[in-house]
Amino acid sequence: xxxxxxxxxxxLRKFQKELSAGTVSLALLAVLGSADEPMYxxxxxxxxxxLDGVLSGKQSALYxxxxxxxxxxxxxxxxxxxxxxxxxxxxxxxxxxxxxxQQWTAAWRATRDSVDAVLEGVCQ
Amino acid sequence: xxxxxxxxxxxxxxxxxxxxxxxxxxxxxxxALVQDALYDAEEYLRSxxxxxxxxxxxxxxxxxxxxxxxxxEVADIYRDTEVKVQTALRxxxxxxxxxxxxxxxxxxxxxxxxxxxxxxxxSLATGIFYFTWVVTGLSVSLSLVVVLIGIPLLILFFxxxxxxxxxxxxxxxVMLGERMPRRPLYSARGRNWLQRIGDMxxxxxxxxxxxxxxxxxxxxxxYFTINVTLLSLSLSMIAAPLALFPGLHLNVxxxxxxxxxxxxxxxxxxxxxGVLLLFASLHLFRAIGRMHGSMAKHLxxxxxxxx
Numbered sequence: 001x002x003x004x005x006x007x008x009x010x011x012l013r014k015f016q017k018e019l020s021a022g023t024v025s026l027a028l029l030a031v032l033g034s035a036d037e038p039m040y041x042x043x044x045x046x047x048x049x050x051l052d053g054v055l056s057g058k059q060s061a062l063y064x065x066x067x068x069x070x071x072x073x074x075x076x077x078x079x080x081x082x083x084x085x086x087x088x089x090x091x092x093x094x095x096x097x098x099x100x101x102q103q104w105t106a107a108w109r110a111t112r113d114s115v116d117a118v119l120e121g122v123c124q
Numbered sequence: 125x126x127x128x129x130x131x132x133x134x135x136x137x138x139x140x141x142x143x144x145x146x147x148x149x150x151x152x153x154x155x156a157l158v159q160d161a162l163y164d165a166e167e168y169l170r171s172x173x174x175x176x177x178x179x180x181x182x183x184x185x186x187x188x189x190x191x192x193x194x195x196x197e198v199a200d201i202y203r204d205t206e207v208k209v210q211t212a213l214r215x216x217x218x219x220x221x222x223x224x225x226x227x228x229x230x231x232x233x234x235x236x237x238x239x240x241x242x243x244x245x246x247s248l249a250t251g252i253f254y255f256t257w258v259v260t261g262l263s264v265s266l267s268l269v270v271v272l273i274g275i276p277l278l279i280l281f282f283x284x285x286x287x288x289x290x291x292x293x294x295x296x297x298v299m300l301g302e303r304m305p306r307r308p309l310y311s312a313r314g315r316n317w318l319q320r321i322g323d324m325x326x327x328x329x330x331x332x333x334x335x336x337x338x339x340x341x342x343x344x345x346x347y348f349t350i351n352v353t354l355l356s357l358s359l360s361m362i363a364a365p366l367a368l369f370p371g372l373h374l375n376v377x378x379x380x381x382x383x384x385x386x387x388x389x390x391x392x393x394x395x396x397x398g399v400l401l402l403f404a405s406l407h408l409f410r411a412i413g414r415m416h417g418s419m420a421k422h423l424x425x426x427x428x429x430x431x
Binding site for chain 1: 160164165167168171172175191192193197198201202205
């Protein structure tokens with residue numbers, strides 16, 4: 001916060017925010033879809049932190065999304081006490097979640113391919 | 125206001141300080157949203173602290189600003205998400221009706237009306253249950269405190285009150301549309317059991333929840349009575365003209381007049397008044413639902429603010 005960010009910086013940040021808003025649900029479903037056992041919020045956040053790009057943004061944004069996915073029936077959740085800290089809420093993907101994940105993956109691949117095709121002409 | 129700003133700019137040194145700043149940054153937001161945000165932040169911070177046993181709390185909190193976000197950033201994120209979720213999950217609002225007539229009869233198209241109506245009937249059952257639970261729990265455990273066994277009973281009882289408050293919150297949110305918390309409050313850790321028991325008694329939330337549960341009995345009885353009386357009265361008034369059918373023996377006695385015998389031409393009027401009464405009752409049900417929702421919010425959530 002030392003200097004005021006200039007205009008193009010703000011534009012970039014806004015674009016990144018929109019990108020992550022659109023893809024974070026897919027990323028969360030994918031992480032839980034590939035996990036063998038239920039994971040809790042902090043673990044999921046740390047898994048996404050390893051990735052570069054828009055998804056490594058502020059991890060506080062993940063919790064409301066997890067709650068929404070769970071409310072929509074795509075995730076199951078339960079609370080377990082833990083030895084080292086507070087009780088944790090564990091999430092596991094449901095069958096409905098897996099179906100959604102497949103559909104979203106297809107939609108994502110199609111979008112990515114078409115965006116790539118358009119970008120091909122721009123940067124050689 | 126200014127002093128609060130400068131206070132906010134100081135990086136938090138401990139989990140309670142972080143949560144304090146987060147709830148300040150969320151000032152004015154929906155209290156249920158604040159409770160959820162605080163719960164999430166506390167879960168994350170405590171997990172982070174547990175993962176890094178070598179480092180001090182202040183160091184961990186400082187590193188969290190770049191991963192989880194500083195309190196003000198987190199507040200912004202939650203506000204944003206809430207707006208998106210609200211628009212995505214809510215049933216589309218019926219188009220606002222401008223005419224007076226449309227507003228009066230439009231109440232029948234509002235799903236909230238029927239949900240409130242059902243809640244009013246249900247509140248008799250939940251009211252009796254809450255009241256019995258509180259009175260039994262309090263009297264049994266308090267009277268056994270002298271022989272010490274009452275102390276664990278009392279702790280269990282207060283725990284059950286928190287759980288019931290969350291359950292009632294879900295009922296109120298689903299049926300009355302008032303946003304309620306989806307996560308409980310964290311109890312303060314690192315305090316011994318005597319202090320925790322002390323906390324239970326000094327926590328305004330405990331007492332307001334108990335008050336809510338006690339008040340639910342008379343309220344439930346009143347809601348149920350209003351509901352059943354108005355519905356049966358208006359529906360039977362609407363059905364009054366059926367008395368003219370041969371072979372049907374319906375008595376319509378009002379103000380000492382036997383309508384089918386003495387004034388059969390007034391029966392359609394009775395029916396029309398019944399329709400008006402029915403719609404007015406629907407308005408009343410919806411209004412009671414809103415009122416009860418805000419009362420539940422006040423007694424079950426508002427007092428829980430870290431302030």
